[in-house]
Amino acid sequence: MRYVACLKVTPKVDQIRFDEVKKAIAREGVENEINDADKNAIEAALLLKDRHGGSVTVMTMGPPSFDPFLKLAIAMGADEAILLSDRSFAGADTYATSRVLAAALNKLKEYDLILCGEASSDGSTEQVPASIAEWLGVPRVTYAIDVDVRDSKLVSKRSIQGGYEIVETGLPALVSVELGSNSPRFPDFRRKRWAESEYRSTVWGIADLGFDPVEVGLQGSLTSVEELRKMASPARKGELVNGTPHEVAARLAQIISSSGH
């Protein structure tokens, strides 16, 4: 069994600032991290490997500066890392992103289960997992809380509105893993040192995947951003309610009884 976890390196959302003059996102000094839900996807893959054997490959699309995050996944226990890196891949929307990831999976040829996080913390489109599956023509199970492989089938509990369902499908398949559905393990310290000094990720560029530059990145995207705006927060009163808990409660009760009437 080969499990492939696709991950995204995202800026830490709480460090993001909006430059009101340039109408752009100020990324200077903002730290990156492996997207939270993707850590859950890596952990789900590692749990399957622990349980059933096999290998875990991790894959991301991004500049060479993202390689340390792949090494982090190696230190967590992944066996192999692939960096999809090319200037022409930049600026991709979910259509162009999923297209490149799917092409890399096709180049790998052998994969049994592809795991993604349910969504990224920056874009939050939730589109990439199902899109990759569609490019590859494999069945997809999204928002999985629990992932297992039994008798060469994916058996997965997934969350739906108001509850859950258990879905079964043949392999190869793709599953997107819900944020917080497991506790990602910490990187192993010695393996991390080894990965940093000895391990070399496989790097594939546009020529390796056989694309024309117009098919990928910004040019290959089918949506465009016209403008960025800071989401205006509504004006709030910001009135301080002070006093003993008893006094505060009395004032709040007053506010509550006059609200919405």
Next chain:
Amino acid sequence: MEQTDGVLEGVSLEVLGKAKEIADRLGVSVVALLLGHDASGIANETARRGANVVLLADSPLLKDCTIEAYLKVLLPLVVKRDPAIILFGGTHNGTGLAASLAVRLGAGLMAHVVDLEVNKDTGTLLGSVPGFGGSIVAICRCKKWPQMATVRPGVFKPLPAGNSSTGKVERVEVSITEGDVKCRVIERSVAKTEDISRAERIVVAGLGTKGDLVLTQKLAQALGASFGVSRPLADKGMAPRERVVGSTGYSVNAELAIVAGVSGAAHFASGIRSAKTVIAINSDPNAQIFKHADYIVTGNLFEVLPELIAALQASGGSSR
């Protein structure tokens, strides 16, 4: 249109209402696509809520939404009609289906829009797409037609039944076989859930409750209010996901939101933007949440809430 076990998803009616508004502006008609089993009842409802035509694909194989089978039925219907715009509710199944269809059509897909504007002359659709936890909104468009978007639940209003003229329901032939259903649903458990985006009053608990939700739930009860949580509490399994307030959950539109023990990061704050009055209680005087509050209580919620519950009970606070 999306259904689960024969019940229409609320967001589908919201999407339909918006579709009708856009179609009226462009002078075109709204075609609703409904896939399911024994679904003529909800097809008729769809026809009363803004659709000019409802295409109903009714088959036991379509009872459960599985993307591969649904896509196989949906694709030829869409291709034949060649629409300018295709909208989906931004639910789990709606998003998966929309993303798959977009790849197949080679169409751009805007994610979880909170607003849609159409240019009357060009037909170009502009979508407001929240990003970075909802602190920034990108005004997006699709580079070619059809233009596609998933719509965030709770932002648009459904049309009241029968307000507009009733549309026509057309049954379409379903020619898929069992082999086209790649994912088999072997078990499902769905509880009747409350739509927190529709609550008039809501109490929201955060990590400051230390996972002890008794007091916040009591307060909700005393107020006759709905109950929500911040995402970390749901991740710890303290509450189901349909109670999450914020960019990874629901936006609340309540007259009153009482937010207890929530730090107030951007991804949470975007979820209470449409609340009319916000009361925030937090022990940290520098908590971010206070920037988004009308009334600021710096204090221990374990001391304040029991007093508040007592005060409300004394004044008959739940007598709404």
